[in-house]
Amino acid sequence: RMAVVQSVYNEYLNFINMLYTRYATHKELDLENVSSKIKDLCIFIKDNRRYVLRVELDLEANNRNFLVIHSMRSTVLAITVGLQLRMPLSKLIELGTACVLHEIGMLRLPSQLYLSDKVLSTMEKNQLNTHPIISYTILKGFNAPLSVCLAVLEHHEKENGNGYPRRIAGSQISIYAKIISIVCSFEAITAPRSYKSASSSFEAMVELLKNSNNQYDGTVMKALLYSLSLFPIGSYVYLSDGRIARVIDVNPENPKNPIVQIIGEKDENDEPVTVETNDMDLRVLRPLNKSEVDDSIKMTDNT
Numbered sequence: 001r002m003a004v005v006q007s008v009y010n011e012y013l014n015f016i017n018m019l020y021t022r023y024a025t026h027k028e029l030d031l032e033n034v035s036s037k038i039k040d041l042c043i044f045i046k047d048n049r050r051y052v053l054r055v056e057l058d059l060e061a062n063n064r065n066f067l068v069i070h071s072m073r074s075t076v077l078a079i080t081v082g083l084q085l086r087m088p089l090s091k092l093i094e095l096g097t098a099c100v101l102h103e104i105g106m107l108r109l110p111s112q113l114y115l116s117d118k119v120l121s122t123m124e125k126n127q128l129n130t131h132p133i134i135s136y137t138i139l140k141g142f143n144a145p146l147s148v149c150l151a152v153l154e155h156h157e158k159e160n161g162n163g164y165p166r167r168i169a170g171s172q173i174s175i176y177a178k179i180i181s182i183v184c185s186f187e188a189i190t191a192p193r194s195y196k197s198a199s200s201s202f203e204a205m206v207e208l209l210k211n212s213n214n215q216y217d218g219t220v221m222k223a224l225l226y227s228l229s230l231f232p233i234g235s236y237v238y239l240s241d242g243r244i245a246r247v248i249d250v251n252p253e254n255p256k257n258p259i260v261q262i263i264g265e266k267d268e269n270d271e272p273v274t275v276e277t278n279d280m281d282l283r284v285l286r287p288l289n290k291s292e293v294d295d296s297i298k299m300t301d302n303t
Contacts, residue, residue: 005051009072012041016075016100017068024107029142031097038075038096042089045079050249052076053233066115067103070187075099077183077224084223085179095176097144098151102180105134105152129164132156151176155184158215178217182208182224185216201232202287226250229258236263236288236296239277244288244296251276258284263296 015037022028045052053076078099082092106114113120113128120128136153154168154177161169163181189204199207205228211221229250231237236246237260245260257277265273277284288296 001048002051002054005048006055008044009052009055012037013068013072016072017065019100020065020068020071020104020107023104023138029101029104029138031139031142031144034097034100035093038093038100039089041075042079042083042092042096045076046083049080049083050233053080053228054246054248056234066191067106070184070191071100071103073187073191074102074180074183077186077227078179080227081179081183081220081223084227085220094145094147095151095179098148098155098176099180099183101139101144101148102135102152102155102184103131104138105131105136108134108138129156133165147174147176150174151180153177155180157181158213159217160214162213162215173217175220178220179223182216182220186224200287200290201228201235202230205230205232225255226252229255231256231258231284231287233258236293237284238286238288238292240281240283240285244292245275246296248274254279256284260284 019029019034075096079092079096082095087095109127109131113124132153132155136149139149139152151174153165154163154173157163157166157168157173157177158181159170159173159178161167186201186204186208189199189207190201191198205225208216208221209225211218227250229247231247233247233249236244237258239245239260243265244263246263247258248261249259251257251259257279259274259276262273262275267273275282
């Protein structure tokens with residue numbers, strides 16, 4: 001199942017790469033095709049959520065344009081949050097379309113503004129910060145729904161009014177933009193960049209839950225937490241009984257106690273042992289650090 005999900009995930013990654021390349025080279029954008037693809041992606045994520053969230057990109061994928069990777073990873077998270085918020089399929093499609101295309105305005109800017117690891121000047125930052133307006137203008141030019149256009153325009157706005165480009169706040173920001181804002185932050189924290197190494201999904205969740213200066217919508221933040229759990233799907237954890245496990249699903253009743261797969265253990269049917277953690281005799285003590293994760297993966301490969 002995981003191998004099939006990985007293959008389908010890569011197909012969508014290729015689609016987004018083609019989408020961005022086609023716009024960059026021909027200024028073409030087939031929104032009807034995008035909506036159709038996103039509809040299929042929404043259904044795919046709904047049916048395979050706990051597998052999709054565990055997908056790890058290979059070296060080849062990581063070497064692609066980071067805009068493509070960022071758009072794919074953010075869109076998966078956005079649709080997952082939308083499902084948690086019980087959005088109907090029509091709204092999920094709009095949300096997914098907006099998230100896939102929210103960075104398309106970057107293609108009209110010098111690539112060194114978003115690919116370089118050097119510190120940007122004030123002028124360069126201001127130029128980079130025009131990308132939501134450019135994305136909005138591009139999508140409006142292709143007659144995208146207003147809800148999609150506003151989502152890309154507002155995805156860098158903050159609840160406290162300190163975002164950009166319009167410095168709007170709270171209920172003035174569209175729900176799609178609120179979701180894209182949070183998932184993009186989560187993706188950025190957990191993704192490697194030329195100027196930083198990736199943080200763990202646990203570290204990203206803790207940082208976002210702090211919600212410094214009231215940047216994020218509380219309802220959307222809670223939806224992200226209950227979609228991924230405090231120890232997000234895919235992360236490796238150390239249990240109170242000394243065993244090591246990988247988080248494979250959330251506990252809808254308590255985001256602190258995810259469902260985990262014990263590393264190196266099989267049941268009588270030769271299937272990995274899956275258990276639900278709790279606050280009593282099987283607690284998650286902490287996430288594993290990178291070297292511990294590498295050791296756990298080696299252990300998995302050898303069993």
